[in-house]
Amino acid sequence: MALQTDSHSGPTRTNVMQTVGRSRLTWSLGSLVVLVIVWEVAALWLDSRLFPGPLAVLSAMISEARSGALAHHVGATLARVVVSFVIAMLIGSMIGIALGRSATADRFFDSWLIFFLNLPALVIIILCYVWFGLTETAAILAVSINKIPNVAVTVREGARSLSRDLNEMAVMYRFGRWRTLRHVTLPQLAPFFAAAARSGLALVWKIVLVVELLGRSNGVGHQLHVAFQLFDVPMILAYAVAFIIVVQIIEIGLLQPLEARAVRWRR
Amino acid sequence: MTAGLCISLAGKTWPAVAGRPSQPVLGSLDIDIESGSFVALTGPSGCGKSTLLNIVAGLDTDFDGAVSFESKSPEITYVFQSPRLLPWRTVYQNIALALPEGDARLQRIPELLARVGLTEASDAYPERLSLGMQRRASLARGFVGDPDVLLMDEPFVSLDDPTARDLRRLLLDLWQRRPTTVLFVTHDRSEAITLATRILRIEGTPARIVSDTAVTLPREQRDDAQAVYEEQLRIFGAS
Numbered sequence: 155m156a157l158q159t160d161s162h163s164g165p166t167r168t169n170v171m172q173t174v175g176r177s178r179l180t181w182s183l184g185s186l187v188v189l190v191i192v193w194e195v196a197a198l199w200l201d202s203r204l205f206p207g208p209l210a211v212l213s214a215m216i217s218e219a220r221s222g223a224l225a226h227h228v229g230a231t232l233a234r235v236v237v238s239f240v241i242a243m244l245i246g247s248m249i250g251i252a253l254g255r256s257a258t259a260d261r262f263f264d265s266w267l268i269f270f271l272n273l274p275a276l277v278i279i280i281l282c283y284v285w286f287g288l289t290e291t292a293a294i295l296a297v298s299i300n301k302i303p304n305v306a307v308t309v310r311e312g313a314r315s316l317s318r319d320l321n322e323m324a325v326m327y328r329f330g331r332w333r334t335l336r337h338v339t340l341p342q343l344a345p346f347f348a349a350a351a352r353s354g355l356a357l358v359w360k361i362v363l364v365v366e367l368l369g370r371s372n373g374v375g376h377q378l379h380v381a382f383q384l385f386d387v388p389m390i391l392a393y394a395v396a397f398i399i400v401v402q403i404i405e406i407g408l409l410q411p412l413e414a415r416a417v418r419w420r421r
Numbered sequence: 422m423t424a425g426l427c428i429s430l431a432g433k434t435w436p437a438v439a440g441r442p443s444q445p446v447l448g449s450l451d452i453d454i455e456s457g458s459f460v461a462l463t464g465p466s467g468c469g470k471s472t473l474l475n476i477v478a479g480l481d482t483d484f485d486g487a488v489s490f491e492s493k494s495p496e497i498t499y500v501f502q503s504p505r506l507l508p509w510r511t512v513y514q515n516i517a518l519a520l521p522e523g524d525a526r527l528q529r530i531p532e533l534l535a536r537v538g539l540t541e542a543s544d545a546y547p548e549r550l551s552l553g554m555q556r557r558a559s560l561a562r563g564f565v566g567d568p569d570v571l572l573m574d575e576p577f578v579s580l581d582d583p584t585a586r587d588l589r590r591l592l593l594d595l596w597q598r599r600p601t602t603v604l605f606v607t608h609d610r611s612e613a614i615t616l617a618t619r620i621l622r623i624e625g626t627p628a629r630i631v632s633d634t635a636v637t638l639p640r641e642q643r644d645d646a647q648a649v650y651e652e653q654l655r656i657f658g659a660s
Contacts, residue, residue: 232602319501319503319505320505320507322480322499322501322505323499323501323505325479325480326478326497326498326499327498327518327519327562327566329518330519332520337507337510337518341507341509344509355550375567418546419508419509419510419548420508420546420548421548421549
């Protein structure tokens with residue numbers, strides 16, 4: 155797509171960005187359409203009950219939506235994603251900031267962090283269920299514990315690179331603790347929170363599905379489990395696609411605008 | 422109310438880091454600064470001028486000696502060498518943050534912004550402004566709280582001549598309007614003469630005072646390049 159140019163002034167920043175945004179959207183939509191076509195052709199060619207085409211998946215999705223099951227299970231999963239995501243972001247950020255600010259604490263807890271980073275998600279989930287029973291609390295706890303070390307590592311990077319210059323400025327102009335946090339520290343950490351949130355959302359919802367599969371009686375993970383036992387592939391794909399759409403809506407509708415707002419002061 | 426200050430320093434040494442031995446920066450320094458005076462602190466670069474300013478500001482507490490002020494809790498502001506504005510806050514917000522919330526002096530910010538020529542840029546983010554404009558904003562922030570003691574670390578360095586001259590005039594104007602004790606670090610000798618009532622030169626490792634001279638050139642002659650040059654010869658010698 156050609157940039158809109160003005161014969162007097164060059165293209166303005168906003169309309170260049172809009173043009174770039176629009177052309178990216180065109181590209182993603184185009185490539186998705188191609189993916190769906192390839193999928194449909196492959197399904198027609200294979201002609202197997204275990205490899206349904208997009209139309210079969212869509213009709214499974216519609217019938218689940220009509221019965222209300224889709225909204226119920228997607229809603230249950232989404233609620234778990236939101237709660238464990240918020241918990242992980244809060245606790246992970248606090249740990250990250252503490253470790254970034256104190257070299258001693260960092261030296262001591264670094265190996266703990268590495269331990270938890272490398273602990274397989276499945277082990278944490280199983281242990282939580284074994285220790286706390288097949289409860290909602292255990293499920294949320296398992297997901298949060300999986301995500302906390304990632305958030306901590308990302309935010310620690312930010313806390314390490316806090317500007318000493320700006321901190322001295324805050325001291326000289328008597329900002330005090332609260333003002334310094336709000337106007338000096340948190341804005342510097344914002345890009346790191348954004349990065350943690352981005353990778354966090356993707357990780358958390360995948361782990362939530364496993365947690366549901368192993369020990370919950372509702373949610374997308376539970377439905378996948380049921381469909382797996384029935385070898386109901388259209389159902390599996392229907393839930394998968396429905397959830398991908400929900401996550402993308404959150405990403406584009408919530409996370410991206412928040413991130414854009416956080417960096418609007420940049421040149 | 423203004424405040425004089427008294428610096429009596431036994432010495433300041435950078436501690437040894439990563440195999441490098443410890444380095445003395447400042448030697449024994451005794452400086453009495455009269456309330457309301459404008460003191461320029463000059464010396465070769467790297468000799469410890471900024472370090473001394475950080476000690477006076479209270480940012481550096483790792484030194485032998487004491488800094489005392491005439492009044493109990495003087496309002497001290499520091500105009501840093503780089504503007505150190507918060508890039509995620511507008512020019513107006515940056516200045517407003519130097520005052521307590523709900524302070525009556527918040528009302529004066531528009532007038533102050535007009536004085537430094539930043540009325541139009543009031544709602545702009547610092548990174549979108551030129552360095553000169555950022556320095557002016559940082560100057561306005563330094564002034565807005567009516568400081569008793571104003572510390573300045575080469576605030577006009579790397580500005581073009583007309584802008585620097587303009588800002589110097591602004592600084593003098595604000596200083597004369599409301600007597601403030603100023604400690605101004607610069608390596609520019611003619612700038613020191615244009616602004617100061619007294620010039621302190623420090624030099625050496627560790628740095629000591631090599632001269633302490635009052636500037637006697639009358640204010641009205643300080644725009645005159647020839648007169649400033651002669652005063653410079655008198656104070657600094659022919660070097």
